[in-house]
Amino acid sequence: MATYPAGLPSFSAVANGVTKLVAALFNSPNAEIVAIATELGTDVAGSVGDLKTRLAVSLADDGTFKGIKIVSWTGNGADNRDIAHGLGVAPKWIMLFSYNAGETVVPIFWVYGMTAGNSVNAGSTILTDAVKSVDATNIRVGTGTANTNNYDYVAVCGVST
DSSP states (O other): OOOTTTSOOOOOOOOTTTSOOOHHHHHHHHHHHHHHHHHHOSOTTTTSSSHHHHHHHHBOTTSOBTTEEEEEEEOOOOTTEEEEOOOSSOOSEEEEEEOOTTSOOOOEEEETTSOTTOEEETTOOEESSSEEEEOSSEEEEOSSTTSOTTOEEEEEEESOO
16 A cells, blocks of 8 residues: 555665565555555646656746746735735736725736736726736836725735746
8 A cells, every 4th residue: 555645655674585575565666656656646847848848847946836826915005005015026917906895806917918008807896096007027006996094905916828
């Protein structure tokens, strides 16, 4: 019976001319190989050459997803406030939420190519003072629906389309 994935396997050392060959010396490692393959599943490399490359494409060194960042802030009422997003490139899309207790959460969406300064809420209302601009470092928000004094906000920013 395999130890993996619940634990890490260990195997007995084999010495030429000393170790008596028994089935367990072969069956135990084989069971572990099958357990690892079962845990990984099939085609773990996807469309790239190997799993290591696939993970390097998808994950940053700290384990977070590349191309997606989540940022939060408390509104201070300032116009043209810059919120650092940490992507290193300008986001292609943003989903922004206010999450204050007792209020209805209405998400705000911004997508690359929208008229400068415009974003839209879930009711398809054009907002001109939420996401005002983006660059490789910041989301610039206005005084209104994305930076109201003492309101809490969270934004999910992404670079893939």
